[in-house]
Amino acid sequence: MIVRDIRKEVIGTQKEVFAKNNQWVSRRMLLKDDGMGFSFHETIIKAHTKTHIHYQNHLEAVYCVGGEGKIEDLKTGITHDIYDGVMYALNNHDEHYLYGGNVDMRLICVFNPPIKGTENHDENGVYPLED
Structure with missing residues (x-):
């Protein structure tokens, strides 16, 4: 079993x-x-x-649990409001813009395949695929 406290084991660490x-x-x-x-x-x-x-190398599901923002699908040009209770899934490696609204937005995210932990977006908005 894995149990982690975000305040004690994640915030302020390399995670x-x-x-x-x-x-x-x-x-x-x-x-x-x-x-x-x-x-x-x-x-x-x-x-x-x-x-x-x-995310060309990953699929992601995202659930908003606080705040507000928008997601814009760059293929279709369609924009969706994101707020507490809204989920979106990037099931087709969808290229998009994610906009923060008037207040910070808090999201819970799941990636497949899993990331190693140090990844940051490259110049194309991509996380590298780790071996």
Whole structure:
């Protein structure tokens, strides 16, 4: 059994990863080395930010548990409001913009395959695929 306290074991450690431009912080609770077959994160999207994301190597499901924002599908141009209770899944490696609203947005995220833990978006919005 794995039990982790985000305040004692994640925040302030190497498992708390900040975006290069400080538009988000990802608190990585479960990682590849945990052997679960997925990774599990709490991500805070800062208010009034825009992040380009294109997970070419991962599938992601995201559930909003606080705050507000928007997601824009770059293939279709369709924008969806994100707020407490809304889930979205990037089941087709969907390239998108994620916008922070007027307040920080708190998201719970699951990645498959799991990430190692130190990843940050490259210039194309991609996390590298780890061996």
